Amino acid sequence: MRKIRYLDIADDLRARLHAGEFGDGRLPSESELSETYEASRVTVRKALEALRTEGLIAAQQGLGWFASGDPLRQRLGRLGTIESQLAASGVTSERQVLELRTMVAPARVRDVLNVERVVRLLRLNLADGRPFALVTVWCPEDLGGSFTRNELTEHSFHDLLDVPLGHGVQTIAAALATPRQAELLEVAAGSAVLVCQRTTYATDERAVLLATHVFPGALTEFSVDLPRSEASIAPSGIRLVE
Secondary structure: OOHHHHHHHHHHHHHHHHHOOOOOOOOOOHHHHHHOOOHHHHHHHHHHHHHHHHOOEEOOOOOEEEOOOOOOOOOOOOOOOHHHHHHHHOOOOEEEEEEEEEOOOOOOHHHHHHOOOEEEEEEEEEEOOEEEEEEEEEEEHHHHHHOOOHHHOOOOOHOOOOOOEEEEEEEEEEEEEOOHHHHOOOOOOOOOOEEEEEEEEEOOOEEEEEEEEEEEEEOOOOOOOOOOOOOOOOOOOOOOOO
């Protein structure tokens, strides 16, 4: 099994934070951490970003990284993953890789990722043994071509990619389950599903992942906390499609 270096670094830094090793709250610089862990700056930055996502640290422009005063604080704009929600509820989540292959990119995927060859992953996510998501992920071959089925069972592409990730664009729409989707999700063909399409970009604005998540409509719902309620005839985020 490939060792995920930035996760190991994040684990060690997390333990050091909990132990109060950084007395004044300030972490060593990224260059110092790179030297300490004998890792690239990209790998160290991914570890730091993982801890920032958890609310453990924060960055101050020109000053570096600091331990957060309240490790439980989350920004209003941050959406938790469904896996973290399951874990908090005591539900065991599991990934099953159904297919992993390298291929010529279909036209739609090529237009988004701007590459000719891609890795295609088909995965089923389960909650306490019950299917709750059918996931298809496309990744440029030069970035994901060496990943194995075992690695992608234990980790997501976000964990494995050795590039600094930036923002993502996500849309969610209603659809009807195809016979194949219905078979894998153990629902009736033609039943309602939520289809989430997400494009993930690196910090240099290159699109590095294109993913489609299909959720049974009877098991899932999309919920967002709105910091301010605007007067409108429709919920926020809804738009008409052409």
